[in-house]
Amino acid sequence: MSTSDFNLNHQNKSTESKIVASLERIAQAFRVLLWQESKENSLTPIQVQVLIFLRFHSDEKCKVSYLASEFNMTKATISDTIKTLGQKQLITKETQQHDTRSYIIKLTKKGKEIADKTSMFSKEIIKPIDSLHPDDKEHLLLSLLNIIRHLNQSGVITIQRMCLTCSYYDYSNKTKKHFCKLLNQDLQPTDLRIDCPEHLIQQD
Ligand code: SF4
Structure with a gap:
């Protein structure tokens, strides 16, 4: 069995494992920042991620099946998220004439405002990158x-x-x-x- 990247005896001698551990810390920073932004808007992290995705992607990607693949989740979980966002009046569903079973998810005006605001959650992460x-x-x-x-x-x-x-x-x-x-x-x-x-x- 190969040695864990998180075994400190190994990690402290391995540049590769230190990079893996660093990426893990950055992933943690994303989770913390996203969680803070979500809490401030009374949303869950996945609800915020879906709003941000809908804000910046074209109609053919704003469907339940595409979102499920995008976020590595089941269609049922994404459907629940969409239902809640609809109840909060942040999205609407636009049924397609050629396929009444599928719909495009559109942001409302309020949904766009929240997506614009929450999409700035990574601003602390870009700062050190800017100065490279x-x-x-x-x-x-x-x-x-x-x-x-x-x-x-x-x-x-x-x-x-x-x-x-x-x-x-x-x-x-x-x-x-x-x-x-x-x-x-x-x-x-x-x-x-x-x-x-x-x-x-x-x-x-
Ligand atoms: S190679 Fe593909 S992904 Fe890259 S710019 Fe061209 S079309 Fe876009």
């Missing part, structure tokens, strides 16, 4: 994208809309350049997207 040297930001972004791609490919997290998992993405080992076949242009490392509206899922 541009080269360090680029390395950090590329490293994180590679970690996320691995987690996606190994099935730990589901939906991803990043360049590295997109059918339009190309990378040349020879020139070390990233390329988008949709935009038909090279992408600088800092142009690589983590959540692209035009992302096309790669087919196996």
Whole structure:
């Protein structure tokens, strides 16, 4: 059995395990900040996450089944969340003419206001990132994208809309350049997207 990243005898001698432990601390910071923001608005963290997602994504993604995959939850759990948000008058449901069983979830004016406010919950996390040297930001972004791609490919997290998992993405080992076949242009490392509206899922 391999040694745990959280075994301090091992961790203190391993750069890789210290990075894992650091990511865990940052994940904890996200949970704490999201929880604080949720409490202030009498909402649960998942309700806030759904509101923020609805605020910044297109209609075809604002459906129960997509949200369930996005948040790695069952459709029943997401349906309950949507029901509660409806009771709080933060969302409405728009039935589609061609498919009356499915509906698009829309934010109300109040829902948009709360989504805008709560979406600032990460402002403490961006501060130290802002002050990094541009080269360090680029390395950090590329490293994180590679970690996320691995987690996606190994099935730990589901939906991803990043360049590295997109059918339009190309990378040349020879020139070390990233390329988008949709935009038909090279992408600088800092142009690589983590959540692209035009992302096309790669087919196996
Ligand atoms: S379509 Fe979007 S996600 Fe896909 S490669 Fe181009 S910029 Fe990246």
